[in-house]
Amino acid sequence: MGRTLAEKVWDDHVVRRAEGEPDLLYIDLHLLHEVTSPQAFDGLRLGGRRVRRLDLTIATEDHNTPTIDIDKPIADPVSRIQLETLRKNCAEFGVRLHPLGDVEQGVVHVVGPQLGLTQPGTTVVCGDSHTSTHGAFGALAFGIGTSQVEHVLATQTLPLARPKTMAITIDGELPEEVTAKDLILAIIARIGTGGGQGYILEYRGPAIEKLSMEARMTICNMSIEAGARAGMIAPDQVTFEYLRGRDHAPEGEDWDAAVEYWKTLRTDDDAVFDAEVVIDATELAPFVTWGTNPGQGAPLSSNVPDPASYEDASERLAAEKALEYMGLSAGQPLRQIKVDTVFVGSCTNGRIEDLRSAASILGGRKVADGVRMLVVPGSVRVALQAIEEGLDKVFTESGAEWRHAGCSMCLGMNPDQLAPGERSASTSNRNFEGRQGKGGRTHLVSPQVAAATAVLGHLASPADLSDQADAAAATAGV
Amino acid sequence: MEAFITHTGRAVPLRRSNVDTDQIIPAHWLKKVTRDGFEDGLFEAWRKDETFVLNLPERQGASVLVAGPDFGTGSSREHAVWALQNFGFRTVISSRFADIFRGNSLKNGLLTVVLPQEAVESIWKLTEADPTVEVTVDLEAREVRAEGLTVAFELDENARWRLLNGLDDIGLTLQNEADIAAYEGARPTFKPRTLQV
Ligand code: SF4
Numbered sequence: 001m002g003r004t005l006a007e008k009v010w011d012d013h014v015v016r017r018a019e020g021e022p023d024l025l026y027i028d029l030h031l032l033h034e035v036t037s038p039q040a041f042d043g044l045r046l047g048g049r050r051v052r053r054l055d056l057t058i059a060t061e062d063h064n065t066p067t068i069d070i071d072k073p074i075a076d077p078v079s080r081i082q083l084e085t086l087r088k089n090c091a092e093f094g095v096r097l098h099p100l101g102d103v104e105q106g107v108v109h110v111v112g113p114q115l116g117l118t119q120p121g122t123t124v125v126c127g128d129s130h131t132s133t134h135g136a137f138g139a140l141a142f143g144i145g146t147s148q149v150e151h152v153l154a155t156q157t158l159p160l161a162r163p164k165t166m167a168i169t170i171d172g173e174l175p176e177e178v179t180a181k182d183l184i185l186a187i188i189a190r191i192g193t194g195g196g197q198g199y200i201l202e203y204r205g206p207a208i209e210k211l212s213m214e215a216r217m218t219i220c221n222m223s224i225e226a227g228a229r230a231g232m233i234a235p236d237q238v239t240f241e242y243l244r245g246r247d248h249a250p251e252g253e254d255w256d257a258a259v260e261y262w263k264t265l266r267t268d269d270d271a272v273f274d275a276e277v278v279i280d281a282t283e284l285a286p287f288v289t290w291g292t293n294p295g296q297g298a299p300l301s302s303n304v305p306d307p308a309s310y311e312d313a314s315e316r317l318a319a320e321k322a323l324e325y326m327g328l329s330a331g332q333p334l335r336q337i338k339v340d341t342v343f344v345g346s347c348t349n350g351r352i353e354d355l356r357s358a359a360s361i362l363g364g365r366k367v368a369d370g371v372r373m374l375v376v377p378g379s380v381r382v383a384l385q386a387i388e389e390g391l392d393k394v395f396t397e398s399g400a401e402w403r404h405a406g407c408s409m410c411l412g413m414n415p416d417q418l419a420p421g422e423r424s425a426s427t428s429n430r431n432f433e434g435r436q437g438k439g440g441r442t443h444l445v446s447p448q449v450a451a452a453t454a455v456l457g458h459l460a461s462p463a464d465l466s467d468q469a470d471a472a473a474a475t476a477g478v
Numbered sequence: 479m480e481a482f483i484t485h486t487g488r489a490v491p492l493r494r495s496n497v498d499t500d501q502i503i504p505a506h507w508l509k510k511v512t513r514d515g516f517e518d519g520l521f522e523a524w525r526k527d528e529t530f531v532l533n534l535p536e537r538q539g540a541s542v543l544v545a546g547p548d549f550g551t552g553s554s555r556e557h558a559v560w561a562l563q564n565f566g567f568r569t570v571i572s573s574r575f576a577d578i579f580r581g582n583s584l585k586n587g588l589l590t591v592v593l594p595q596e597a598v599e600s601i602w603k604l605t606e607a608d609p610t611v612e613v614t615v616d617l618e619a620r621e622v623r624a625e626g627l628t629v630a631f632e633l634d635e636n637a638r639w640r641l642l643n644g645l646d647d648i649g650l651t652l653q654n655e656a657d658i659a660a661y662e663g664a665r666p667t668f669k670p671r672t673l674q675v
Contacts, residue, residue, distance in 0.1 A: 016657040021636050024654060026661050028669055036555065038511035047648065058672040064509065078509040085511045096672050117670045129554040129578060145556035145582035147647070155651045157658055161634065163577075193496060194548045194574055227551065229577050250668040258668035293496050293551070314495040314546055321494075413505040432500040432552060434523050 002268025004165045005234050006200040009140040009265065013123050015157055022159040028122035028139075030152050032059035032095065033108045034086040035413070036127030040150035041089040049154045051093045056156060058117065059090050059097040062107045063413050067376050067403035070100055079414065093153075106379020106405045109133040109347035113217065114381050116246025120235035120262040125152055130347050130429065132223040136216035137243075138235035138265045140200070143224065163229065164274035166199040167267075170207035172281040177463060179357075180215035181349060181427065181446035183207070183279075184222045185287040185297045191277060193295040196228025199275065202267060203233050207281040213242040214353040221348045222429050225294035234266045286461040288334055289431045289444040291322035296431075298334065300449065300461055306330035325433055326441050327421070334459055337443065341424040342373040342400075342454040343436070344447055346410040349427035350378030354447040355386050359394040361451035361462050367399035368457035374416060375400050376408040400454065412437040425453040480587040481644030484616040485568045487541030488609065489624075490531055491602040497545055498552035499579065503561040516561035536609035543570045544601050544613075550579025550590075559586050569615045571622065573598055584637050585647065591615055591622060597629045617642060 003011070016024040030053075037059070044050070051057060064079035074080040083100070090097035098104040104111060109130055112118040118134040124141035125131060127149040134141035148158055168187060188195075201223050208216070216233050223231030240259055243249045250258045289297040290304050296319065298305065307319035307330065323329065328337065344350070344358050355377060367373045375395045377383035383405050386392055392402045409416040410428040418424055418440025427450050431442040443459060452460040507519035524530045531537055543562065549572040550558060559582045562570065569589040583590045593601075604611050604624055614623040617638060622629045633641075640647070651658075 015661040016654050024651065024657070026658070026665075029672070035508050039513050039556070042512075049648070055671040055673040063505075076509075082509045082511060117672060119670050122670065127554055127556075129552065131554075143554035143578055145554055145559070145578060145585065147556060147582065147585035151648050151651065154648050155658065156662075157651055159647065159651060193551055194576075197548075197574065197577060224552075227548075227576065248670045248672070250670075254668040257666065261666070261668070293498065317493075318495050411500075411505045413508060430498075430500070430552065432498045434504055435500050438504075438523065 002271035004267040004271045004273060005138060005202055005232055005265055006140060006165050009121050009123070010162055012121065022161045024157050024159050025123060027125050027152050027156055027158060028056060029112065029117055029124045030057045031108045031112055031124065031126035031131070032057065032149070033062050033126070033128065034082045035063045036146050037089065037149055038082065038085045039146045040127070040153060041093065043150040044093070044153055047154070051095060051153045052156045054094050057095050057153070059086060059095050060105055060108050060111050061086060061098070061100050063407045063411065065100045065406040066415050067406050067408050070404050075415070103380050106381065107347045107350060107407055109221065110350060110378035110382065113137065114246070114379060116243055116249035119243065119258070120239060121265050125158065129224045130221050132229065132231050133217050133221040133347055135220040135223065135230050135232040136213060137239055138232055138262065140230055140232065142229040163198055163200045166196065166201050166228070166275040166277065167273040168201050168203050169205040169276065169278045170203065170281050171205050171278060172207060173210065174207050174281045174284060177286055177461060178284045179446040179448055180211055180218040182284060182287040183281070184219045185289065185294070185444060186284050187279060188222065188226045188295050189287070189297040190279065191226055193225060193293050194227045196223060196226035199228050201226065201228045201231040203231060204267070208233055209236065212353060213238060214351045217351065218348055222294065225429055235262045286446065286449050288449060288459055290326065290328060290334060291319065292325055292431055292433050293318070294429065294431060294444060296322055297444070300334055300459060302334060304328045304330055304332045304334060335464070336458055338423070338458045339425045339443070339453055340371065340422045341418060342371060342450050343376070343409040343424055343426040343428065344450050345374065345376030345378065345408050346428035347378060348429045349447050350376060350382065352382050352385050354427065355382065355391050356389070358447040358451040359391040361448055361465065362398040362400065362454065363394050365398055365455045365465070367454045371454055371457050373400035373454045374403060374409055376403045377405045379405045409436050411435055425450050425459060479585070479644045479646060482568070482587050482589045482617055482641045484614065484618060485541065486612050486614040487568065488539065488611070489542040489544050489601060489605040489613045490537050490540045491605050492531060492543060492545040493602065495546035496548045496551055499550060499555050499558040500552055502550065502558040503555065508555055508557055513560050514564055516557055517564040520561040520565045539566065541566050541568045542613045542615065543567050544598060544605070545570060545572045547572060547574045547595065549575050551576040554578045556582045556586070559583050559588050563588055571598060571601065584641065587641065587644065589615060589617060589641065591631050593622060593629055593631055597622070600627055
């Protein structure tokens with residue numbers, strides 16, 4: 001019988017398989033950052049162990065790093081200690097590190113792909129749940145806990161039980177206004193935050209094949225929000241073109257051998273998935289979340305749902321709690337929700353295409369009065385590219401703040417936070433209570449919706465802007 | 479890792495679904511570089527509310543957390559497990575756990591027990607009616623017992639064996655050094671490397 005993409009990559013990494021034991025999997029690439037590694041290095045030290053494969057390990061600083069005044073000492077002493085601990089650990093054990101201020105620094109899931117380290121058919125792990133991002137290349141990539149970080153450092157392997165596989169087929173073509181972010185939010189709303197539990201998702205179908213690598217990363221990034229540890233997309237010409245010539249991409253004969261292998265990484269026609277979901281792309285529209293988990297989303301054109309409409313008691317309760325926390329009432333049109341802050345960035349939507357699309361909407365327009373907009377590139381390389389294209393000017397001229405690379409307002413660990421009660425439209429991936437700062441309220445959106453929202457001051461899509469322009473033009477009698 | 483064989487203690491009914499790791503331990507606590515001292519961060523936001531179940535006098539010293547479905551969703555932070563343990567929990571019962579959280583728990587000797595939602599409801603009712611009721615989680619017998627209630631649970635044999643014996647995963651893996659070395663010897667040269675060698 002044929003095998004799925006996930007099964008092929010899994011099988012190719014089994015170091016040892018024995019009855020009644022989890023498979024021992026080899027790990028091709030281990031990414032580290034400051035938050036989940038200190039206790040792992042401590043463990044190594046205690047056990048008198050070393051890092052087995054320094055050449056398969058790389059670290060960057062992202063979660064704690066400030067996005068302004070990066071040349072000054074970090075104000076928060078606890079953040080500073082954590083960054084210093086990473087620097088000390090990397091120096092002691094010999095791990096390659098890209099610290100704050102380095103040209104390769106950035107959010108760990110932006111850095112791996114842009115260096116060409118994330119490749120089809122590899123296993124990639126990191127002490128961070130959004131490691132699923134790397135699955136966009138046809139890699140088997142998943143987040144791990146600190147004990148597992150220590151395990152990989154010491155052994156370059158992990159004992160794991162093989163998850164089941166789920167096909168998520170997106171038929172048809174995405175309407176023009178609909179982005180990868182809308183698509184993944186719609187998928188999560190459909191299957192729920194626990195729907196992918198125990199599965200590796202494979203996104204496939206014509207709508208997926210048409211997507212750029214960056215859009216594919218946006219989709220795979222949020223697999224974890226559907227409960228799946230990993231999401232994958234079969235590598236194709238788009239993948240190969242993205243990788244060609246990158247720092248760590250294979251060259252010469254190695255490139256040819258690699259591509260030959262990568263081409264085999266497709267689910268066989270006769271392979272059977274454990275579960276399948278089919279979504280019609282043509283029915284999708286810009287999507288936003290209204291609640292406090294990423295599954296609580298709806299089309300922007302709809303209203304805040306009525307908790308009473310949920311049949312499942314725990315879902316109803318969750319919806320009630322969410323509306324209370326979010327300060328929303330049932331039936332309120334989503335478009336009328338006013339925001340204080342707009343955040344464009346994160347490993348979901350902090351890459352160059354995301355910045356380009358936000359800039360294309362902001363260009364020549366102004367961020368609404370009373371709205372603060374933060375644009376935070378996912379990495380220093382993304383920032384440099386944006387500056388070269390003049391995007392930073394577009395943002396600052398429209399009144400947005402252009403910042404240095406990092407996780408920033410994706411989570412409340414660095415100075416960029418929401419104040420209690422403040423509401424954001426955010427291109428990040430989690431709308432949990434307090435995620436962006438204590439008491440902060442988050443609506444997850446695409447970069448396009450974020451930019452339109454910044455201009456109008458309430459949740460909006462780019463189409464609303466042209467309506468507004470047309471309306472203004474009409475009243476002006478033009 | 480501390481072994482887990484059987485544990486008896488009072489319970490805390492946490493009637494919430496989708497309890498994510500940002501609730502269990504908020505991000506600003508993740509700046510610590512040790513594995514201990516997280517107890518005050520556990521459910522920090524909710525504990526500001528005096529009526530939150532963990533704050534109630536009758537719940538002090540309880541060691542069995544009984545939560546709604548999809549416990550531990552969200553980030554991979556192992557700090558969530560440490561916070562629960564630092565606070566005094568030895569085991570968490572829910573009808574469904576997020577994968578990474580579950581894996582992290584088992585690595586630290588915090589036993590996550592999957593029971594059907596009806597059984598979770600029964601324990602909630604028991605402990606809400608009488609907070610002094612004790613719940614036993616018996617890993618050897620693979621069952622949860624409380625007044626008038628015995629429910630079996632599943633845990634794969636290998637994980638159970640490691641927990642019962644408190645075994646260190648890394649040590650176990652390193653016993654397979656020859657297999658790892660053989661695998662490394664056969665890896666294709668086109669695989670990426672972070673360092674030039
Ligand atoms: S950008 Fe957000 S989700 Fe991504 S690694 Fe940073 S904190 Fe995590």
